Amino acid sequence: MLTTSPETWPEKVPLRREEPLSQWTTLRVGGPAEFFFEPGRPEDLAALIDRCQAEGIPWRMLGGGANVLPPDEGVRGAVIHTGGMRRVFREGDGLRAWAGATLPQLVRAAAESGLSGMENLAGVPGHVGGGLAMNAGTAGWGMWDPLEEVVLRLRDGDLISRTRGEVGPGYRDGNLDGSVVLEALFRLEPAPKKEIQARIESFLRRKRDTQPVTLSSAGCAFKNPPGDSSAGALIEAAGLKGAREGGILVSEKHANFLIQEGGGTSSEVVTLLLRMEKAVEEDSGIRLHRELVVWSA
Numbered sequence: 260m261l262t263t264s265p266e267t268w269p270e271k272v273p274l275r276r277e278e279p280l281s282q283w284t285t286l287r288v289g290g291p292a293e294f295f296f297e298p299g300r301p302e303d304l305a306a307l308i309d310r311c312q313a314e315g316i317p318w319r320m321l322g323g324g325a326n327v328l329p330p331d332e333g334v335r336g337a338v339i340h341t342g343g344m345r346r347v348f349r350e351g352d353g354l355r356a357w358a359g360a361t362l363p364q365l366v367r368a369a370a371e372s373g374l375s376g377m378e379n380l381a382g383v384p385g386h387v388g389g390g391l392a393m394n395a396g397t398a399g400w401g402m403w404d405p406l407e408e409v410v411l412r413l414r415d416g417d418l419i420s421r422t423r424g425e426v427g428p429g430y431r432d433g434n435l436d437g438s439v440v441l442e443a444l445f446r447l448e449p450a451p452k453k454e455i456q457a458r459i460e461s462f463l464r465r466k467r468d469t470q471p472v473t474l475s476s477a478g479c480a481f482k483n484p485p486g487d488s489s490a491g492a493l494i495e496a497a498g499l500k501g502a503r504e505g506g507i508l509v510s511e512k513h514a515n516f517l518i519q520e521g522g523g524t525s526s527e528v529v530t531l532l533l534r535m536e537k538a539v540e541e542d543s544g545i546r547l548h549r550e551l552v553v554w555s556a
């Protein structure tokens with residue numbers, strides 16, 4: 260039971276109650292968040308988390324909602340959305356970005372500044388904080404690669420600057436261990452703008468050719484297993500390309516993508532994930548690991 264109403268907290272962070280999370284996920288699923296906060300600055304985000312913890316309110320972070328699956332029944336406590344903190348600043352040959360800057364914004368800012376190193380993120384939706392939490396990227400490259408430092412709020416509330424080596428991210432996993440990304444500095448390389456733009460176009464073309472980028476999805480549902488096989492090829496070989504649960508479809512274009520066809524729910528996604536895991540394990544003996552972050556209520 261709350262002793263104070265969040266509307267009266269001194270932090271004064273914009274708040275909506277019972278906000279439908281389906282509006283904030285790219286797969287368009289998820290029930291309401293009891294409290295939906297949108298801090299405007301990194302220090303407001305840190306102070307808000309301190310306040311939630313002091314008040315005993317469970318909280319979780321939401322960026323672009325491009326790789327997360329909230330439950331249909333919604334979530335208790337606070338969802339803290341980084342969409343209010345979108346700033347990107349030039350710093351020498353680098354870019355400093357707040358956690359809510361979008362990945363397309365970062366790619367564009369680098370290209371317009373004649374700085375190379377972000378092209379691999381072309382066409383990847385999400386925010387800087389979510390991107391670092393997932394170590395978003397392409398095969399063999401993740402967005403921690405060009406990172407010089409990240410400012411984190413650690414579990415215990417300390418604010419600290421860390422390098423990639425100190426955090427130790429892995430494949431599609433930022434290894435944040437409960438820390439929250441407040442802002443990050445990326446060290447980039449000056450390069451001719453035309454070359455940067457050409458690389459961006461090439462990444463976008465590859466995505467358009469191989470992924471259902473115009474449809475509502477949450478990106479790859481599973482990580483690629485170690486070795487040469489891809490999760491998409493394994494799901495296809497197991498016969499689940501085009502499989503459906505209610506309004507959710509396994510993409511015909513890329514079997515690792517789940518598509519919202521209209522009216523699909525989070526529980527239908529989970530049913531399909533379980534079917535895919537079982538089918539692939541029976542077919543190939545390989546156990547898939549989820550990339551999609553499935554929230555509990």
Ligand SMILES: Cc1cc2nc3c(=O)[nH]c(=O)nc-3n(C[C@H](O)[C@H](O)[C@H](O)COP(=O)(O)OP(=O)(O)OC[C@H]3O[C@@H](n4cnc5c(N)ncnc54)[C@H](O)[C@@H]3O)c2cc1C
Nearest residue numbers: 322323324325326327385386388389390392395396440478
């Ligand atoms: C069409 C499409 C294409 C995609 N292509 C790719 C691709 O090529 N490569 C790739 O890697 N991914 C891809 N994805 C997946 C997705 O874009 C990435 O995983 C992205 O990094 C998710 O960022 P987000 O801000 O949306 O995170 P969210 O989905 O909002 O959150 C993901 C996780 O990060 C946590 N989080 C969010 N903000 C913070 C923060 N500030 N601090 C700590 N934790 C935080 C959340 O709690 C959650 O656990 C694609 C998705 C779509 C829809």
